Amino acid sequence: MAAPHLLLLQWLSLFFNFIIFTNIFFFAAAQLPGTWELLLPNAGIASMHTAVTRFNTVVLLDRTNIGPSRKMLPKGHCRNDPNDEVLKRDCYAHSVVLDLQTNTVRPLMILTDTWCSSGQFLPDGTLLQTGGDLDGVKKIRKFTPCEANGRCDWEELTDVELVDGRWYSTNQILPDGSVITVGGRGANTVEYYPPRKNGAVLLQFLAEAEDNQMDNLYPYLHLLPDGNLFIFANNKAVLYDHQGNKVVREYPPLDGGPRNYPSAGSSAMLALQGDYSTAVIVVCGGAQYGAFIERSTDTPAHGSCGRIVATEPNPVWQMEDMPFGRIMGDMVMLPTGEVLIINGAQAGTQGFELASNPCLYPVLYRPDEPVGLRFMTLNPGTVPRLYHSTANLLPDGRILVAGSNPHYFYKFKAEYPTELRIEAFSPEYLSLDRANIRPVIEGIPETVRYGAVFEVVISVSLPVVGMVEVNLGSAPFSTHSFSQGQRLVKLAVTPTSPEESGRYKISCTAPPNGKVAPPGYYMAFAVNQGVPSVARWIYLVS
Template sequence: MRLILEWLACCALLNGVHAQTGGSFVQAGSTLVSAMMMFLGNGEKVYILDKSEGNAAQVNGHPAWGAVWDINTRQATVMDVVTNTFCASGMHLPNGSWATFGGNDAVGIGGASPSGNYDSVYGDYDGRKAIRILNPCTDTDDFSSSQCQWFDNPAVLSMQENRWYAAAEALADGTIVLIGGFTSGGYVNRNYPNTDPTYEGGGAQPTYEFYPSRGTATLMQFMTTTSGLNSYAHTYLMPSGKMLVQANLSTILWDYTQNIEYPLPDMPNGVARVYPASGAVTMLPLVPSNNYTATVLFCGGSDMPADYYGNYSWPFYNTWTYPASSDCQRLTAEPPDGSSPVYDQDDNLLQGRTMGQFITLPDGTLLLVNGGSNGTAGYANQTLYVPSLDQMPYYQSLASGPVGTPAIYNPNAPKGSRWSTAGLSTSSIARLYHSSAILLPDASVLIAGSNPNIDVTLNSPYPTTYTAEIFYPPYFSSSVRPQVSGVPNTLAYGGNYFDLTVSSSSYTGVTANQAAANTTVVLSRSGFSTHAMNMGQRHLQLNNTYTVNNDGSYVLHVSQVPPNPNLLTPGPVLLFVVVNGIPSNGTMVIVGTGQVETQPTSAASPLPPSVTATALPSSSSSGKTGGAVGLNADPTLISFLFGVAVMILGAC
């Protein structure tokens, strides 16, 4: 029997099955293009975008800057993208498709600009107005079909204005609002001195527009107020339908239907969070226990004086020597008691971090990964004080001190105890400017990218990086994962509840009654990952009750999404069942009708009361802590394992 198990273990390793140790990193193959942008397309595929640059991977006769990474095989395949996706924004669509918006003009070797809108060496077109659409495909689809490829043709589909580093936020009807950005490349979008804060002589983009279009692009006063530090503004749709917008040190609630701005308090302590300060920012989990109150957490970034950011060309300071901030702030922009919103000082980071990125885990904690301890995002060939590239200590990088140890934030822990690095390994791969991270369906986290260089550079202190990693959060230390059946394909805004069945093998060490009482159902959208942000990331817990069966299984009675699409806009999400803090595999479902339209809502049906079991199986079959298979195991089991061993060894 022992020999069978050893054979199985050996062949599993030969076939690339990796141990899943909680708190650990595992390398996960090459992404072929550096993962500046990344999103989960479905349960099988992750889509990756890079800027136009000299990657060795080729597609249709030019360097590739698009790829699809297979979750099961951990192998990437190049995809053709026509326009320059450099620093685009992106968002989900209601039917599960994805869109990216804008980018930079066409570039050639070393970032050189061609005379027109096309570079013949890299084969890229101007992407500043581009709208690119992708319908994610599965292994059963024909990947050669145009249905599975990027649609990228600005002559057919484009924005009204050039947008580079624009913000994107999905709205309740599935429309996407696009805010601000640059009109073309630069470090920060301001001149020095800043005599034209609205337009910067044509370099700044102070307007907003919608996709699908709602008319002419409109001037937004907030872009003038925050001039110079408003790229990739932080945007969060609030329960009321207004939008929290934060950039530079300013904060507003914005009525995008009327273009009315309601000022909120400034960011405390002079800490900027938008690019290139690039703090870690996310909305905390939306949960029934506080009636889905929306609170946003801001951590890290930089308190550099404004003049240090310089201008479009380069910073006016040696940024890599400036320590990143460890400050954290919470903001509830719409307090449920009607009081005036205020920033709430939270626990500091365990170390300062710029370009840190939050991933909301299914258990409701926040994973912080990537970033550096000094400096800012961006790159340059010089600063005000270092006049040439050969004198730059980290080549073109404006940050230093990669932070390889993740941290976990528990939003429900008492103040003073919310951060922890206990049991977490440290990655040896620097993840600085142009890194990305997303949640995968098995509740692990894919981390990729890092490229603080104008073009592909493999011999710099922080090189262009193609190696992906998977981080396994602490809950992977459990030997048992919940097994769930009955997950629907779609969810509505209100209406009749649905049932999920959790098997008796989904928990260990507790009774079925205890497991059911400590089970939650959550919807997780990891969003569009770029520049230390996950645009559209949300985590929403659904209401549920339960009925425990005498065989140790139990049925969850689960409410639909609350009848307010502002809480979770229509489109794809992963549904997880979390038992005692251990998540199941996530199943992708579509919230809403799948169309860009006013989403129908209805009152939530009452849930039945929870029912516990009075006669549960003995501990040998329910709540059992697993044991080893010994030589006296059931002969049927031995025969089965022999059969499995033969099949796997044959594959070896």
């Protein structure tokens, strides 16, 4: 046995090493890129579904049968539901709209259950919302946004409903402006809004991708620039011709196990650019298979990512690893073409109270870097964002982070309580030392037609060096670790032309058709040396 003084020296050595390590850790964390801010300490609801509107407001939506929220409906407005588990007469809001100028919320009235539903913006800027649970499983709803001081609210359609019940389905706007709804629990079909004559059409691929833990739910949908859909479910993907209702191609399986709900990975299509003939899909993270079945909260998540050029004749998945194993991470396309991976946990699976070890570190995925250098760890947050959390790009370049309710009802005394706070994460491109190269859009058309050449006028404090990009970002519907309809299109631009002191003119060419960019409202960003402007909304039409 070692002498007491040697034991003391060993203990002191360990102690001081711990102190040094801890100081290095916190110093390193403090120096990591990105900043956090609290936008709203209490939104009244935990947002399961989030979407940014063209009026620079944000729609936040939870399920209706959640019991009391922390936001009341206006006096005299209540929802009567004799089948509600908690409140037969419910006078609490389960949806709100956030004004980004004042960081205040206004309650909205939603009548039927939107639990694990889907959504997508229509070409006119209306948010289409489909399915849910119980009385909402076949419902179609619309929210037509308005100015922040307006009175717009949810409309439940009474003249049309879904053919099949849709719980855990995914929506995607198509080149003609219609919306396809794919899958859902017990629904291995697709259907459309406006409805088509053939109603719901069987997609056998979804049935084949289903397993004991239902890993075909919330399938990942990406509209490719050839007009077909890349559909990913479980660990498989197909190319789907939505016009002919047939699978035209099968992709090789992705290693690493299932990625969709409840295995809790995420996916994004990288920016479309050049001649728009190439589409690259990335799928990252996920739970170990069986964690959901076993109700395991501490099974480590994996951190593998697969990347595939979906438009190549014989594509293969290129594998790489994130800095952290992660489930329930949200992949957000930034105006620069990089991808932010944020939220989630490092162990467990999707489901109520089935995850642990929150992953507080956002990660930046830089697609143009070589394998091994693509991931950058960013400044960690302090608020765990687990099951039912969301992340959305804002027009000013920040990322709005909301939600997290890993409990069946609202529960505020728990290790990971129901989260009503709304935060914003600012990537490094918004740091003060880059303010002098941040462009300001001074002029841009409100409406742009496909293939049209148009001019954008910007101002910049320091002289422009190199090309200034003009990139169009969609406003997706964020839910369950996937942003439905997310898209970034880099426009063809001419070299920046000086106009006068600090002002420049950029000639741009709009996307050629709805396959590259479906019709609707987009956030138009000018990007100077990797720093985006505040976006201006433009309307892209045929």
